Amino acid sequence: MELDKNHIIYKGAELFHPGFSVDCVVFGFHNNKLKVLLLKMKHTQYWALPGGFVEKEDNVDDAVIRTLQSRTGLSDVFLHQFHLFGDSKRIDENQNKELFKYFGIKPDPSNWLLQRFITVGYYALVEYSTVTPQPDYTSDACEWWDIHDIPQLIHDHNEILKKGMEALRMHLNYHPVGFNLLPPKFTVPELQRLYETILDKKLDRRNFQRKMLSYGILKKLNERRTGGAHKSPTLFKFDLRNYKKALKEGLKGGW
């Protein structure tokens, strides 16, 4: 359910698990750029990661799926829980006061929303072109931002985003990535550009191709990308059985 702000403020203590929230770093890939989905909090200058609360009977994972669905319109998204943020001073109380002020609300200091919150971060990988960004009741914009151009975010959201980016880069070393970011058919150079964009560095072409093919997660198609200026490169798709196996067990090449 999509709740209005009064409901959240005055009924939240009955509805949600206390002192606990979820925050999502939604990555999208577009024109060889990595983008992140941000919300602009109503009546303020603050941008924030999409997030939400967990209903009392709801699994945390399901609450995250619901949050993402309502912000992106997508129901089948690759999600990875990456870190719990548990510092006691992570919420900026003055920013919270400002938010409430602009909403025209002055809740009792014992209100559930003014207590300490622990939050868990998930990152999501989505196909940029399939997303219709939707602001929620607290925000008046929901937009893609270039990873190199992230504004000052509310509370500790810049740290959450940074940690989500680090987690994604680390996971690239032992898990397959790409199924949710590339179109169904792609060339190895296109996959390489995705990796280069995430890692923010150039990779050696031969080395990339050799390593990537050795993982067994790509299926060569009997088709080529046509229409380019140069010779037409072979198209691949992911071998979903091996891809899912590698997601679970890690890529080959470990110990």
Add this chain to the structure above:
Amino acid sequence: MELDKNHIIYKGAELFHPGFSVDCVVFGFHNNKLKVLLLKMKHTQYWALPGGFVEKEDNVDDAVIRTLQSRTGLSDVFLHQFHLFGDSKRIDENQNKELFKYFGIKPDPSNWLLQRFITVGYYALVEYSTVTPQPDYTSDACEWWDIHDIPQLIHDHNEILKKGMEALRMHLNYHPVGFNLLPPKFTVPELQRLYETILDKKLDRRNFQRKMLSYGILKKLNERRTGGAHKSPTLFKFDLRNYKKALKEGLKGGW
């Protein structure tokens, strides 16, 4: 502070962050076996992972450090947060009732301890020989168990342990491990046995040596292990600067 059970039950709602706990998978290495520290809950047949609650003004990380210190006597432990367990049905209510019954306590159903709990799992790596296991106020034993011989644990603690083990194995692929599990000076075969024990499989000797030395985290000493039946192998220690760098950035060999 180490609290008694009455304090926890009747004052806990004022003292602790609501509906939130921490659980620790403490790994120790001994005689080429991997061990896990477990507590036996008082008056019951249940074994459990060491865990605790987070005081209202306390960082989650600090609460975990304190929990470990009180169970192991160690203050400087390698700790890694690995997963949040957020399923709404993760607590077995009948097991909780049994625990309370044996304590001779029948709290009000609205008591904070009888609400839903979300828990975060950390694993710790400790030198087995330096630990003095200490039961807490809820337990009458605190013992090392062989990883292959874990009993039925309370609630979802078997799942938490399994996930902690998977996380440790995965981290072995891109992070250095060993500093907290081996004595200060060790041979490469001793390090290999640690890896084999964690991974629960044999590794190729030459391959292990080549790969491990290529990471630059080992410092060759001008000493040899003497007293063995065969030729005396060279001793190494960890190069702590490179080791810490690799902990932060990952081992070489990624993309």
